[in-house]
Amino acid sequence: MDQDTVAPGASRIRAILVIDDHPLYSDALAMALRHVFDDCKIRSATSLGEGLAQLGPDFSPDLVMLDLKLPDVTGLSGFLRLRERIPDVPVLVISALTSVEVVQALMEAGAAGFIPKDAATNDLKTALIEIRSGRRYLPPGYRNAGQAARTGARMPTVQEVSQRIAELTPQQARIMKLICAGKPNKQIAHEMSLAEATVKAHITALLRRLGVQNRTQAAVLVESANLDLGTGLGDADARAFLNQ
Secondary structure, eight states: OOOOBBTTTTTOEEEEEEESSSHHHHHHHHHHHHHTTTTTEEEEESSSHHHHHOOTBBOOOOOEEOOOOOTTTTTTHHHHHHHHHHSSSOOEEEOOOHHHHHHHHHTTTTTEEEEETTTOOOHHHHHHHHHHTOBBBBBGGGGGGGHHTTOOOOOHHHHHHHHHHHHHHHHHHHHHHHHHHOOOHHHHHHHEEEEHHHHHHHHHHHHHHTTSSSSSHHHHHHHHHTTTSSOOOOOOOHHHTOOO
């Protein structure tokens, strides 16, 4: 369990917004929430747009429960838009997408926690209690995914990522697209008629410019900004998610 604090006053949870496009799951989640938070006002939305539209003077949630796969978002862009709109409200992501790369990106972006959709009810209650106490939550198997968040790492905003991508040279941008398509260095070199050593040099330069450590992080970063470069992570769950 990640013991980082979430946000001041996170324990005073009186209103919760649930954003999930599966009504049955959303209803079950609302029931579980009422067992943890007494007299809590709960609203539901089936899309990000619907959820954002509910925010206003008459409803200001203290916690948001967010499913990543929504009909009006791609990749992590929905989560980032929500964080930009309500940066001080903890967001607990509940998703069937369990890739460590995706979870790490969420934690670096400031998520209050992550829990798989197939988690047991007791695990969900534990997560809610931790967040109510002002701490972040990750299941034991995902502790390493929160390491970057604990060391103070911050995922760039959509605008920052877009600017970094715009600063790539045309050749670097093409290599980035091939990386996102899952192509190895040897195949990239063949398709671009370059020496493999030259491709490696370009990759090193573009990773530095994007501010990431490896190809997987670069692909997650590009998709987080909802940029049209394609995707292709090594992990099957991440690839399925980022190929939406």
